[in-house]
Amino acid sequence: MFIRIDKLQIELPQPKAADPNAAASVQELLGGRFGEMSTLMNYMYQSFNFRGKTKLKPYYDLISNIATEELGHIELVSASINSLLNGPFSDRRNADPNDAPYEAEKDLRNTHHFITNGNASLAGNSMGQPWRGDYVFSSGNLILDLLHNFFLENGARTQKLRVYEMTKNEAAREMLGYLFVRGGVHALAYAKALEELTGVKMSQMLPIPKIDNTHFAEALKFEAKGYHRKLYRFSQDDYRDIAKIWHGPAPDGSGELEVVDGPPEGGKMADLEDIASAFAPDYRPEEIFEMAQKLYQQASR
Numbered sequence: 001m002f003i004r005i006d007k008l009q010i011e012l013p014q015p016k017a018a019d020p021n022a023a024a025s026v027q028e029l030l031g032g033r034f035g036e037m038s039t040l041m042n043y044m045y046q047s048f049n050f051r052g053k054t055k056l057k058p059y060y061d062l063i064s065n066i067a068t069e070e071l072g073h074i075e076l077v078s079a080s081i082n083s084l085l086n087g088p089f090s091d092r093r094n095a096d097p098n099d100a101p102y103e104a105e106k107d108l109r110n111t112h113h114f115i116t117n118g119n120a121s122l123a124g125n126s127m128g129q130p131w132r133g134d135y136v137f138s139s140g141n142l143i144l145d146l147l148h149n150f151f152l153e154n155g156a157r158t159q160k161l162r163v164y165e166m167t168k169n170e171a172a173r174e175m176l177g178y179l180f181v182r183g184g185v186h187a188l189a190y191a192k193a194l195e196e197l198t199g200v201k202m203s204q205m206l207p208i209p210k211i212d213n214t215h216f217a218e219a220l221k222f223e224a225k226g227y228h229r230k231l232y233r234f235s236q237d238d239y240r241d242i243a244k245i246w247h248g249p250a251p252d253g254s255g256e257l258e259v260v261d262g263p264p265e266g267g268k269m270a271d272l273e274d275i276a277s278a279f280a281p282d283y284r285p286e287e288i289f290e291m292a293q294k295l296y297q298q299a300s301r
Helices: 020-031 036-048 057-086 103-107 142-164 170-198 217-224 240-244 285-299
Strands: 230-233 258-261
Touching: 020 036, 020 057, 020 142, 020 170, 036 057, 036 142, 057 142, 057 170, 057 230, 057 240, 142 170, 170 217, 170 230, 230 240, 240 258
Parallel strands: 230 258
Antiparallel strands: none
């Protein structure tokens, strides 16, 4: 089971203006083959299907715990997409539908964002194609699954780097810098697990591609805080055996690897404004807000 916290793993800056084409590119990192939905569901199903949990508990704990962090990564990428789609919204929020207030949206890279989701993220890639369940690899063979996860994390990093090269928008780059660091933690964790099982020094291949996170200002500031050495334990009492794998000196010589009990401190979640002209949450949102206030009043009696 899961406990949800109403925070993002980090606080994201809000863009000065909407940037829907940047949002379309970032969408690949959510619902593409190497997106956060894929990392989540690969690790989640491997944890559901894991055999020999008691005998192989450190490896089960590692896959299960990283899967939980990936839930927060989906949330973070979605928040980045939403901020890029909306920005400080213009007067179109309350425009008359007869005036075609979204005429310009027909020329955007990904019109799904507006047509199907009311100017919000979707469960798909940068071309609007839906995320697919057959992206999940859960072979039942522990070494093969860990090897796949190592490959998946590095494939995801490659695509994040390419999206970074496509936009200078700070709302996108802040999220990317953080995920460069956290994805690096996961790649190293799977490498260390494989080294324990096989003796093959997988970590010597990192980073893939061969460019350090410190090359990017947005990632460097998170590494300066030691985020690249921390593996968060997303549970009150479980998954403690990840410490049997995640220990020793960090590859960059900056200090010791550390298991942190609990999630990161996190940052506030944005409250998306209503868009009456897009019927989100409705054309007369004040009526829905009034109903919500009545619920509060009833609950306080």
